[in-house]
Amino acid sequence: MTEEILSNPKSERVRRISSLARKKERQSHGRFLVEGPQAVRELLVHRPDVTETVYTTLGTETWQIEIDRLASDAGVRLERATPEVISAMSETVNPQGVVAVARSWDGSASEALAGARLVAILHEIRDPGNAGTVLRAADAAGADAVIFAGESIDPFHPKVVRSTTGSLFHIPVLVLATLDDAVQAVRAAGLSAFAADVRGSDVLEARAEGALDGPVAWVFGNEARGLSEADRALADRSVRLPIYGAAESLNLATAASVLLYETAFAQRSR
Incomplete structure (x- = not known):
């Protein structure tokens, strides 16, 4: 986990992540958004191989402790961000404090x-x-x-x-x-x-x-x-x-x- 806390909701990285709400950008980058504790937990448990980065707010909620552990066990990059940054990344109106970026896949x-x-x-x-x-x-x-x-x-x-x-x-x-x-x-x-x-x-x-x-x-x-x-x-x-x-x-x-x-x-x- 990086020590720096992402705090600028208008940064290029945040804009790039938020753009994944659009199909054209998902297809262009081969990435998609996963939002919320339940979805991110399932992603880390079942498809850590496609999980690129997890962004969470800094807190002590049970789900944060679990997601921190799952990301660490899977060797997935974990970064902290302010609520404003998570909100800017999210497609939802009331984000729940965690967003992940995952690689899309083409199955046979x-x-x-x-x-x-x-x-x-x-x-x-x-x-x-x-x-x-x-x-x-x-x-x-x-x-x-x-x-x-x-x-x-x-x-x-x-x-x-x-x-x-x-x-x-x-x-x-x-x-x-x-x-x-x-x-x-x-x-x-x-x-x-x-x-x-x-x-x-x-x-x-x-x-x-x-x-x-x-x-x-x-x-x-x-x-x-x-x-x-x-x-x-x-x-x-x-x-x-x-x-x-x-x-x-x-x-x-x-x-x-x-x-x-x-x-x-x-x-x-x-």
Whole structure:
């Protein structure tokens, strides 16, 4: 840890770090922001290999003691900064006193999907909260990977990173240019591709048939438009969640969570 405390929120280094809130800058520098004690803790525990620098305010909170220890154990550079500097670095309105800079990564689809049995594919998902929540649900359900396809939001967007509460660092996350690329990749790994769509067959029928027992990759479409006919044609089948009450529809992240868990239940009850 350096002895100097960063105190100038207008310095070039602080401006460079804060610029990582923008996709163009993240791609240019190959870096992204991780904000908050929970996310930084998970980063240091699970992906210290991509952690470049951790910046924290000077204090004695429990999380600071733990993050200091984790950074030291991992050999990660740790620097102190004033609250004003942390605020200038952060994308959040009320930062929590810690920001990390990490290197983004490009995973190999063949390596990430080898032996996979449950995968989530996000196609044209634009809302960072939805994307992060689906990634978190996939992690909780024991999924082996999450694929961001087409014009989906950048998984390293600060709001996506925050909403995953660390799940971004637990499982492989891939970015593929098109949905066709994603479907081909999961098929090559031995998974069936199921489109989550209101025009599909009931998920209970699919489960009764044993369709969810084997390796499955779920394709989730845009929050407003869903999946197009061409998108659905790429999948092996379309499956829907039934609405038993008066609700017009389910939120994307909620529906994705249910389908991922329904598949996890089926695979584990064989």
